[in-house]
Amino acid sequence: MIDFPFLRRTLRDYAGLWLATAAILFIFVNLFMYAIHATPIGQQGADFLKLPFIRRILTVMLGTDPLEMLTATGISAFAFTHPLTWTLLIVFGLTMTSGMIAGEMDRGTMDLLATLPISRTRLFNTAGLATICLLIPLCWVVWLGVKSGATIAKAEGVRMDVLVRVTWHLCAVCVVIASFSSAVSAMCPRRGTAVAASFFLVFYAFVLNVLRALWSGLDLLKWTDFLYYYPTMQVVRQEAYQWWDMGVLAxxxxxxxxxxxxxxxxxDIPAR
Amino acid sequence: MTLPTGSVWIEMSSALAIEATGLTKQYGEMRALGGVNLRVPTGSIFGFLGPNGAGKTTAMRIFVGLLRATGGDARVLGLDAWHDSRAIRVQVGYLPGDVRLYEWMSGRRLLAFCNRARGGGCEAEIARLTMRFDLDINRVIRNYSRGMKQKLGLIAALMHRPRLLILDEPTTALDPLVQQTLYVELRAAAAEGRTVLFSSHTLAEVESLCDRVAIIRGGRIIEDSTIDALQRRAVRRVELRIANSEWHKRTTPTAWSGIESRDGSVIGTWKGEVRELLSWLAGLPVDDVVIGAPDLEDLFAAYYHINAGAAP
Known part of the structure; x- marks a missing residue:
């Protein structure tokens, strides 16, 4: 079900982008860890988190009350939900998934690819496997950054084994985004359209997440928001995988x- | 009969390389193909002609499984063009009308990728074709000229020695020397029993290369014939020297037209069988006669012309 020449070619084509994204992600998470552990959160910071609006937003974002989780591990887990982490992971995922199907059609190179003796099922599966092969290690770069940052900042009490579970949850969310983006990519003849449609889903999820914090009436729609199934702090607090959420994401x-x-x-694969 | 197809050998079971029956393709309200019937004999070089937008590319893309026909039946090498498209693609080489390649790769890397995807074993043929087409495959494709990209596309289509070559305007952007090389390659392929279907707008190319042509217009095949048969029906330029100036008072056949007298000679055109021309001339007091080669240009022009409702 996999075409290895195509897999190899794809991995090689995206290796540069992966390395660049991984390097930025790693450096950022290290800096983030250093910043939060080198400077104690202090009373002022704790008071800020107690503001109802901030507390509600963070509760929705993290899946649990942040004030209950002001531990070294809990604070470190913020690296897994930071907007820059999301941006890097999502931009990489969307670039790759949209580039492999819609991008090939947009460039006209699908004519070459689709006339090789590779079935379309194989092409699609291989494109997906290539995405997973690069996206999941990118999620683990976040974990590696946390570990490295904790060492540099001499942070004590950061439970890396607990953050392994958070990392797997992050992987599951990224795979959902990649799957959605791949499906959209398969439907669109233009890469721009595919990226726009996928970005809309991500944007919708983030906006809904914030709006839910402001208006509980929107909780009716929470099941449509993939971030709802990414309860980072619950994983940290319970020190366990959230199997229901993982199941929904899978x-x-x-x-x-x-x-x-x-x-x-x-x-159809139309002519360019 | 068996022929090598990359790493796969498949028993040739059909005398027709391509057989399309009532093939239709609809894009919403727009009809790209309206019941195409086409039979491409195995081992032939088959020219596919027609004005832009006539449906040539659509038909070719259906044959390689890039498009799904709305109706009708398309069989390629005895297999269903859509359902068996992977098996067909093992044995087919396709060159699209507008060759797009991975710009960031070198020519060598692209061909190596195609070779691996085809199961390998094409290295010798790649080396031979690279030499034949005089292409530097170590350069990045981004730096290739249009003609070089076309050559690379051709090598990718030919490298596995396919049983069927489907080439959409293959000589576009090629210089005359490379065109001649391509013709030699295509003739050699046909001589080995392989089939070539190619579209073109260059009549000289079609005339010199093809065994048979089909002309498509408005999504329908309006002519499907051998070049010989077309030539028999084509217009010939005829120059006569006739002693008796009163000859034209006799009844002239309808095939004779465009009479022009000059210095005792008569110049005209004959549209039809040459046998009939000779029997007509036999009854005239002809001192000398020059019969030109059949000119397909006018015949094709009539097919291409929008207002030519019926076949000429």
Whole structure:
């Protein structure tokens, strides 16, 4: 079900982008860890977190009350939800998934690829595997950055074993985004359209996340928000995987994957 | 009969390399193909002609499984063009009309990727074709000229010695010398029993290369014939020297037209079988006669012309 020449080619093509993203991510997480552990949060910081609006937003974002989790591990887990972490992971994921299907059609190189003796199912599966092969290690760069940052900042009490579970949750969220983006990519003849549609989902999730903090009526829609299934602090507090959330994310990934596969294997590849 | 197809050998079971019956392709309200019937014999060089937007590219893309026909049946090498497209692509080399390649790769890397994707074993043929087309494959494709990209696309289509070559305007951007090299390659492929289907707007190319042509217009095949048969029906320039100036008072056949007298000679055109021309001339007091080669230009022009409702 996998085409190894295509896998190898794709991994090689995106290796440069991966290295650049990983380097930025690693440096950022190290700096973040140094910043939060070198400077104690202090009373002023604690008072800031007690502000109802801030507390509510963070509760929605993190899946639990941040004041309950002002431990070294809890604070370190913020690295996994920081907007810059998200931005880097999402930009990399969307660049890759949109580039492999819609991007090939947009450039006109799909003519070459789709006339090689590789079935479309193989092409789509291989594109997905390549994304997973690069995106999951990128999530682990965050964990590595936390570990390295904790060492540099001489932070004590950071439970890296607990953060392993957070990292796997992050991987699951990234895979959902990649699956959705791949499905959209399979439907669109233009890369720009695919990126825009995928970005809309991410934007929707973040906006809904913030709005839910302001208006509880929107909790009705929380199940449509992939961030709802990423309760970082619950993982830290309970020191356990949130299997229900992981299951939902895995199911969503498979469903989007299936949709993308069906669409791509049946669609026309128009001439440029 | 068996022919090598990369790493796969498949028994040739059909005398027709391509067989399309009532092939239709609809894009919403727009009909790109309206019931195409086409039969491309195995081992032939088949020219596919037609004005821009006539449906040539659409038909070719259906044959390689890039497009799904809305209706009708398309069989390539005896297999269903859509459902068996992977098996077909093992045995087919395709060159799109507008060759797009991975600009960041070198020519060598692109060909190596295609070779691996085809199961390997094409190294010798890649080396031979690279020499034949005189292409520097160590350069990055971004720095290639249009003609060089076309050559690279051709090598990618030919490198696995496919049983069927589907080439959409293959000589575009090629210099005359490389065009001649391509013709030699295509003739050699046909001589080995492989089939070539190519589209073109260059009539001299079609005339010199093809065994058979199909002309498509408005999504329908309006002519499917051998070059010989077309030539028999084509217009010939005829120059006569006739002693008796009163000859034209006799009844002239409808195939004869464009009469022009000058210095005792008569110049005209004959549209039809040459046999009939000779029998007509036999009844005239002809001192000398020069019969030119058949000119397909006018014949094709008539097919291409928008207002030419019926076949000429």
């Amino acid at each position: 199911t969503a990934s498979i469903v989007w994957w299936g949709i993308g596969l069906v669409v791509f294997s049946r669609r």
